[in-house]
Amino acid sequence: MEGPDDSLGPSEPTSANLAPPGHVRTGGIADNSDAAQPPDLDTQHHLLDDSSHDSPELPSGDVKDLWLQDHIHFDDLRLTADFVRSLQQATLDDPSLGLSDEALERLHNPLHGKPHNAVNDDTRMTIELYLGNPSEATYETNCAIILHHFLDTDLPSYYKVKRLVSDLTSIESVVHHMCINSCIAYTGTFLELDACPICSEPQYDWYRSSEEKRIPHQEFHTIPIGPQIQALYRSLESASHAHYLCEERSCVLSELEHKEYLDEYSDVLHSTDLIQAFEDDCIGADNIVLMFLIDGAQLYAMKASACWIYI
Helix, strand or coil, X not given: CCCCCCCCCCCCCEEEEECCCCCCCCCCCCCCHHHHCCCCCCCCHHHHHHCCCCCCCCXXXXXXXXXXXXXXXXXXXXXXXXXXXXXXXXXXXXXHHCCCHHHHHHHHCXXXXXXXXXXXXXXXXXXXXXXXXCCHHHHHHHHHHHXXXXXXXXXXXXXXXXXXXXXXXXXXXXXXXXXXXXXCECCHHHXXXXXXXXXXXXXXXXXXXXXXXXXXXXXXXXXXXXXXXXXXXXXXXXHHXXXXXXXXXXXXXHHXXXXXXCCCCCCHHXXXXXXXXXXXXXXXXXXXEEEECEEEECCCCCCCCCEEEEC
């Protein structure tokens, strides 16, 4: 995932069970929906009896009803519930997600085989320049230097080579507007706002905008994981690397058939949770697992964690 052009994009590893390329799954390794719910009211009944008579009475009904908007009185918690609900109801064809029609079609019907190699030497060089110089300014500077010494070289613009790489790999970024101070991205509940609710800075640069086109102060680029996984399976070499999980899963289960433990625990796939997922077939031979690591970084000596970094 990429962040804004001029900033960086939150270490407990977690796993998410993804469907094979070209398919969409809704299930995970395990159902932990109860983990995020408030404590069971039945088990806390004695605590409620001891509370002050002046305390507000909790609503009757299912515990999950506590997450309804009518029962939430803190603005931050109400906002969190809004985003949780948006994630639960999200669909791939939601226009606010920013996926193009072409990307959505490729996600459902992935391409097979390697990308065509019908590119000349100049185009191949520009692709290498683009991949090595993600900044548009750096790319244009290097192209100008090359053209100064090799006048006959045909170098496409930054936009054209970016479009070419997207066409060859079937990977494109999803773009959302964000606050100029990186407070928020204008998605979900913030989608229709014209100014940041944190710092009040306007979403759009009115000096560069016109009636026909509104230009945001800053954009946030996200590269979806689905097309990246599909691209891995278009190459024999990268597809074989992606099958490491399948091979190691088979070795683990085979060894556990003969004894109740492994001779050596040297891989994250040897963890108790993942072994249990293998045995329960929550992670099958053809499944893909995405590892997610997140941690906070304290940027100031006298303040709590100021940013979150994730891989």
